[in-house]
Amino acid sequence: MKTNSPPANFKQIHRLFLLIILILVACFIGSIMFLYGFDPTLLQLTSLFIICILATGAVWVWLWNRQIAIYIQTLDTAIERAIHDLPPLTNYEETALSSMEHKLKRYIGMAKANERNIQTEKNKIKELISDISHQTKTPLSNIMVFSQLLEEMPGLNENVRHYIQHIKAQSDKLDWLIQSLIKLSRLETGMISLQQIEAKPLIQTLTQALSQIYAQAENKQITINIDCGTHILACHDVKWTSEALFNLLENAVKYTPHNGQISVLAESNEMFTCLHLTDTGLGISSEEIPHIFKRFYRGKQAREFEGVGIGLFLSREIITAQGGHINVISETGKGTTFSVYLPQR
The missing domain is CATH 3.30.565.10 (Histidine kinase-like ATPase, C-terminal domain)
Known part of the structure; x- marks a missing residue:
């Protein structure tokens, strides 16, 4: 919900200045009465002058608040247009707002370009991980299968059987290591999503x-x-x-x-x-x-x-x-x- 009211700190500043003005007015009236005594005409002129000053100050504060609200609303609109990649609101004017809008638009464009680059790199990593997973699965499975077949061959001496068992153990370890690295890489690159939580x-x-x-x-x-x-x-x-x-x-x-x-x-x-x-x-x-x-x-x-x-x-x-x-x-x-x-x- 949007509002055009001034921020809370501005309100506090306005109240402080109003209090200062009222104190100065009271001091001014007290000084006039002390120096010249009670003069109805002078008191009326002084009161009229003070009312004009206060009215002028009130109008100035209202205009100031209105200008701030318009500026903030314009800045908010400019930010929204920059986020949604719409044409600039200020159209390259020689103002601080125009400069800010175009810098913001350039920054958002750079951020979106970096985001696209990151997504592209992530897709490349996903493809690389999938390729590694596919390319290593077949030869490693073949090694494990052939090791099993060799172990089942009759007439093998103990040394050969020991070497085959060592190959099987190292193949299992390599398979576990590859699968762990793939899981870790998928988790870190967002390929694994914990959706069924x-x-x-x-x-x-x-x-x-x-x-x-x-x-x-x-x-x-x-x-x-x-x-x-x-x-x-x-x-x-x-x-x-x-x-x-x-x-x-x-x-x-x-x-x-x-x-x-x-x-x-x-x-x-x-x-x-x-x-x-x-x-x-x-x-x-x-x-x-x-x-x-x-x-x-x-x-x-x-x-x-x-x-x-x-x-x-x-x-x-x-x-x-x-x-x-x-x-x-x-x-x-x-x-x-x-x-x-x-x-x-």
């Missing part, structure tokens, strides 16, 4: 994430305890939140020794649903906690295990994009608790 039971998302790490946990005889009721809801995207939780749980399994334990506890409050993921693993030193969510960062103890330091960064990006956040509490040698907070609405 709505209140859903958290147990479904958690089950989807846990199903991917159960085999690893069983191999290390790690016990997983889950406390998450079906009534606990969170506003989230199931697919990508599951990916974030999988990264956290995979780290928990990786850094927890044999016969360890992982606990998953979900609870709700007025604003957030919190998921606490606690392990009995190596733990993280207090000096390293501020850095663990950085891209490609790996702690001193984590360097003994396979990985490149993408999982925690990707998890935080996914949770943050949904209006949530992650907290970490850890102690070296006693385990770690990642607390994932997701909004309820």
